[in-house]
Amino acid sequence: MAARREITKKFAREYVRADKHAKGEILDGLVAATGWTRDHARRAIRSANARTGPAGRQPRKPRERKYSYDALVVLQEVWRLSGQPSGKYLAAVMDDTLERLVRFGELGKVGPRVTDLVLDELRSMSAATIDRYLKPHKDAAYPVALSGTKPSHILRSSIPQRTAMDAPLTVPGFLELDTVAHCGHTLKGEHLWTLNATDPVIGWTMMRTVRNKAFVHVHEGLNWIAKHAPVPIAGMDFDNGSEFLNWSVIAWADNRDIPLTRGRPYQHNDNAHIEQRNGDWIRRHAFRYRYETDAEMTLLNELWDLVMARKNHLLPCVKATGWTATGSGRKKRIYDTPRTPYQRLLDNGILDAKTKTRLEHEHAKLNPARITRRINQIQQQLIELASARTQGTRPAA
Structure with missing residues (x-):
């Protein structure tokens, strides 16, 4: 854009005299x-001829507010209670979110501002407008996390690779798995790990915190994932960590007729879906503190139940469906319409009657504000426990 402005300015000088x-x-x-x-x-030439100095230094005319101040205040509360999603995802579920918050009476904090006109304004907001209005209230600065993946020295040649360039999956049930270390600033010593599994086709994700990466604990986490998966597991894809590439995990999968694949070493794009979940689902909600105790593991697993309810049922995600070429020749991904993993699961029609009834019953009872309040309470407890460890003390249970 800057180059175009400079070219336009150059042409503008000649244009006036021509x-x-x-x-x-x-x-x-x-x-x-x-x-x-x-x-x-x-129009660009005429504008460039009228201005003095670089285009970047020109004062911009302030954009008039399209929506009322009451709508902005209510939007901030809705965004907070729904888990602080981006505008693209909040706009996609704005109708459902407003209906639930009004039905459960959770907008009392901004109650005097909630009118039919304000609710209509919120429903008509675009994703870009939501992001622009909420920008002063977002804090996206997170430190870089440590990687706890240690390459396995066995079985690499016996497990086929699955790369980012392979044909995309189309059937639900194939899971990408990874582990996230709750180690704080150092990987030394004993600390908790969270086993994370996501289905790239529908976006459904499951998380479970375990004691460490020994098979007895990884086995417990795998059994939990297999039990709570909404559809039968059709396959699993790992990174090259030793917690997965070992004889015990291979035997566990063989006993259940689950085929295994692995990504290329040091190529995060091969496991892009699970890498995104590690940051947005785990790091964002559990922070980067060090957790070690049974009490912290209990809190984390309760936290994951709430995060899964919010993310799987109430907040949408998008899925890449192909590539297109831009005017400059660049390749650009094409994404589908934002939908929640729960909606994608129903659309696929793969659920059995019992599971479908159970999920519908769970979905109907979800209160976004109640979920957010409990998440905030657990996060505050985790912060206090981490602070007590840093100071060498322990708060009362």
Whole structure:
């Protein structure tokens, strides 16, 4: 964009002094250089000739607020109670979220501002508008996490690779798995780990915190995932960590007729779905503190139950469906319409009657604000426990 502005400024000097025929040639050259339409190129030249100094230093006219201040205040509360999603995802579930918050009476904090007109304004907001209005209230600064993956020295050659360039999955049930270390600033010593599994087709994700990466604990986590998966497990894909690439895990999968694949070493794109879940689901909610005790493991597993209810049932996600070429020749991913993993699961029609009834019953009872309040309470307890460990004390149970 800056290069286009400089080219336009250069053409503007010649455009002022040129005759009608020369002006047409200048416009043709600008259109060819920038890809603009002829009308837009003409307006850009006139604007560039009128300004002084670089375009980046020109004062911009403040954009008038399209929506009322009451709508902004209520939007902030809705965003907070729904788990602070991005505008793209909040806009996709705004109707359902507002209906639940009003039905459960959770907008009392901003109750005097909630009117039919304000609710209609919220429903009509675009994703970009939501992000722009909420920008002052977002804090996306997170430190870089430590990686706890240790390469396995066995079985690499016996487990087939699955890369990012392979054909995309189309049937639910194939899981990507990874472990996340709750180690704080050092991997030394004993600390808790969270086993994370996601289905790239529908986005359904399950998490379970275990004592460490010994098979007796990983086995417990795998059994929990297999029991709570909404559809039968059709396959599993791991990174090259030793907690997965070992004889015990291979035997566990063989006994259940679950095929295994692995990504390429040090290629996170091969496991892009689970890597995204590690950051957005685990790091964002449990932070990067060190957790070691049974009490902390109990809190984390309760936290994951709430996060799974919110993310799997109430908040949408998108899925890449293909590639397209931009005007400049770059490849760009195409994504489908945002939908919740629960909606994708129903759309797929793979659920048995018993599981479908159970999930529908769970879905109907979910209160976004109640989930958020309990998540905040657990997070505050985790912060206090981590702070007590740093100070060498332990708070009362």
